[in-house]
Amino acid sequence: EIVMTQSPATLSVSPGERVTLSCRASQSVSSNLAWYQQKPGQAPRLLIYGASTRATGIPARFSGSGSGTEFSLTISSLQSEDFAVYYCQQYNKWPTFGPGTKVDIK
Amino acid sequence: QVQLVQSGAEVKKPGASVMVSCKTSGYPFTDYFMHWVRQAPGQGLEWMGWLNPNSGFTKYAQRFQGRVTMTRDTSISTAYMELSGLRSDDTAMYYCVRDLVTIAVAGIFDYWGQGTLVTVSS
DSSP: OOOEEEEEEEEEOOOTOOOOEEEEESSSSSOOEEEEEEEETTTOOOEEEETTEOTTTTOTEEEEEEEEEEEEESSSSSSSOOEEEEEEOOOOOOOOEOOEEEEEEO | OOOEOOOOOEEEEETTOEEEEEEEESGGGGHHHHHHHOTTTTEEEEEEEOOOOOTTEEEOGGGTTEEEEEEEEGGEEEEEEOOOOOOOOOOOEEEEEEEEEEESSOEEEEEEOOOOOEEEOO
């Protein structure tokens, strides 16, 4: 099983700030990496797949980068609706998720 | 528009089985693989397996082998997930999730059901 780790566990941010979240895989997953956003009481929403391709309807302030074992998700200017938990997920082999990064209000 | 509507919350005793349904609309049901993902309260996400709605073929995560069964009824565009031998640590929200890619399995989850809370308690 490919183990995914994310850092930090929690990030306290002010609206308008630039935010970068990190994700690491225990072995190479090539570019088979997705990011999801989950708000309380809701199902997750696909943001990014293929490490850097935005899903349909996702604002351009969300961007993804990386390959192999190191990945990042950047939110260029955090909006109020972006406070949520963010999960990375590899799909190179059987899908596994990271433990999540909670982005909350500073 | 694409919709995945799941059955309602369930409360089960340890050792029992539960079946969760996922009725789909807005797209060709047999063209997209269906996955099931669960999330224990306050915890992360765990993939359980996938179903090919066209063939009925399934692939399950190793930790659920022997306990989970995924099926479908193409006449009503509905997928099902049955989990047996329930334990307290099976208490979780269970999601059906559509794969992004048509005809093949990618493991990218683009449309999610609203979730079904399964509580296992004596």
